[in-house]
Amino acid sequence: MSRKDVIAGPRNEEGIATVLGLLKQRFGERFQTGLSFREQHAHTTTYLPAQLPDGVVFVESADEVQAVVKACAEHKVPMVPFGVGTSLEAQVNAAHGGISIDFSRMDKVLEVNAEDLDCTVQPGVTREALNTYLRDTGLFFPIDPGANATIGGMASTRASGTNAVRYGTMKDNVLALTVVTANGEEIRTARRARKSSAGYDLTRLFVGAEGTLGVITSVTLRLQGIPEKIGGGICQFADVKAACDAVIMTIQLGIPVARIELLDAMQVRACNAYSNLTLPEKPTLFLEFHGTEQTVAMQSEQFAEIAREYGAENLRFTSDPEERAQMWKARHNAYWAGRALAPHLNGLSTDVCVPISRLADCLAQTQADIAETGLLAPIVGHVGDGNFHVLILFDDKDGADVDKVEAFLTRLNARALAMDGTCTGEHGVGQGKMSYLEAELGGALDVMRQVKRALDPDNLFNPGKIFRL
């Protein structure tokens, strides 16, 4: 974090008043300025204080997005795209006020090209809705950040999650976008071909830009065939280091695990309580293997050999869909399970990602730091990617507690950077990680600023995020 990164930017009161009038006139009931709407649209799964927009417009088409952008651009009013509000770094805060553009009504799957393994969706489609829609096609969209986020939001934060070790992140799974740019025009960043060298990679420029360069109006995604066979696995280890070493060996040997997730002992305890499980309260790996009957069996056996070498206990494989579903539901609920350990406290999820060879060290040092600092902080990790989250439970009203947490975060991020890692594997920068990003990328931020100024000269697209201009 750093609370100092949460800037309340300059407000263009006159422009805002004008646009409120214009949008009310055009959108009627689909434009709301009531406090509850505004509060709900600045709600984020973050400890950071909310910054409310001045109004919320429920758009239904790309044409309407263009109209909103043109009105806001003319009157120099900021715009903040809103999916379902599951971002963790206050990406939806209206730091300079302005209009929240709500995509919940742009939730249509526009096109599925099953034979090309791709589809095009409106930004408000959630990943669960998409997978329900796709079920009969034999295809699925693999990116799974846990939360039932929208595809537009996932593209904007370059989300990933449990399946990324096998299927990559949003960067790898978005084929093309349509985007409304600062002049209100809609562009298409690429064609539907699987690969292309057709000029600058605008698709990947907008993926991960957190809404600061334009407003996404559709997303073309790669899809995967539903595996013939899915196998699950679970096991415990004596300590986090042994679990990590097993993961490192699995990745280095190229075993194509679909998911390989670590929960530390405290997180297992939290999940047991929250999801009614009885797992041994030790560092635990959850695994998933995708393939055919034969390849899943082979991968499971290969992993078992490695796991045993590192002292795995209670190693258990299952291909029972219900048992797997229960296991992954527990994993998906890890954030809320963690929060439930101390419902009166706020929660902050860190997101460092390091080269895989440094993972065990980084995790072990971080656990020691948590203990020394005296934090209540369970850990979960997409360890196959070198990415883990510390969920710090703390009292955000208590200055001393906040200082302690900030000092811990500074150490954690410095540790990851010293290992050539990043401060954010998948949550994005938002307002909470600006200072860490500065340390991480230095002069590269100037290039980002040049791009931002070129594409959004009036700083109207989600201002106050990623970096200080």
Add this chain to the structure above:
Amino acid sequence: MSRKDVIAGPRNEEGIATVLGLLKQRFGERFQTGLSFREQHAHTTTYLPAQLPDGVVFVESADEVQAVVKACAEHKVPMVPFGVGTSLEAQVNAAHGGISIDFSRMDKVLEVNAEDLDCTVQPGVTREALNTYLRDTGLFFPIDPGANATIGGMASTRASGTNAVRYGTMKDNVLALTVVTANGEEIRTARRARKSSAGYDLTRLFVGAEGTLGVITSVTLRLQGIPEKIGGGICQFADVKAACDAVIMTIQLGIPVARIELLDAMQVRACNAYSNLTLPEKPTLFLEFHGTEQTVAMQSEQFAEIAREYGAENLRFTSDPEERAQMWKARHNAYWAGRALAPHLNGLSTDVCVPISRLADCLAQTQADIAETGLLAPIVGHVGDGNFHVLILFDDKDGADVDKVEAFLTRLNARALAMDGTCTGEHGVGQGKMSYLEAELGGALDVMRQVKRALDPDNLFNPGKIFRL
């Protein structure tokens, strides 16, 4: 192509004269202005006329690149990075004159992190040299565009090639870059973590920018474990459509082929003559499978079933390394084999890429068009990606022949665009495809221009490429 895209831009004679003096003073024998050096650095594997740089500097370090960029920036002199000159769209032409920055002396592997499956190299390392260097680590770098290109050049054109169907393109395999920007500073675009949401994806902005946004000084690459087992396969089909249908089915069923390459009958004839082979002169698929003994056997069997369904003949699998090497050498030499069909003519390789479901149609229509137009034009294709190349052999001194070729190209690119494909799967735009790119991406080009102007306000980095400013 379009010859009209080859613009000889404005020359800043005074600045060029000054920089020639400065570089001579600083680099001595490592700065050359002789005609043969200048000609060699405007040599491209393309039909387009050469545009010579005014001097060639053989840099040895990032510091030296910075010095060159600073001198050129101060005196407003264009710079064109040069690897080994295997690009196909005149990317190394000095359209506005200026300095060619030759990377042949920046050919060191800087670091191999075997346990993280990555390495960092200077831009002048060729892919073959890298794989020779890596041999003892059990790792390899999979991207293989055929030519023994440099890693810097491959990054700049977003190259791919025969292995892309399994391992992706340069976009997927570059983890980070260092780049000297317009002010002469060197930035690093990302850390070594496998995934990141740390701000704009500058890595992928520079990958595929064809040297127009900055000068790459190092490339951090993902590596792969050398497969335990590699199997090769080859078979013939009655026509290109049947071969394509087999490919489409293979991809749709998710069989993880490592390579699946099509040669049409004329290309097979050319390869037989050039590489001393005796393959039946029919549409032919070359395949490669990577995995374990078991998975390679499984994949081969799955493919065999599909191939037989589409009437494959002479289906043959081999795991003999020599036989495989001979087969792939023939494939890699396809360009030169094609050229040898008519050594007195020039050659132009097209590069459309379409969604896989449209591939058979696109190829069949293109073959019919070739026949109707009366062109000598063998076809090879990275068909697993929907990408194929028509090597058009023509007399570039004969206006009527050039007109005929231009009309064919217009039809071919329009055909691919109508199928939601791209004019370039892997060769890039350079000077030859500007007009097709305009048709392909329309308004998105304005966004590219904004980025270009922001990062290179004086238009000194490889001017006259990708789009008209």
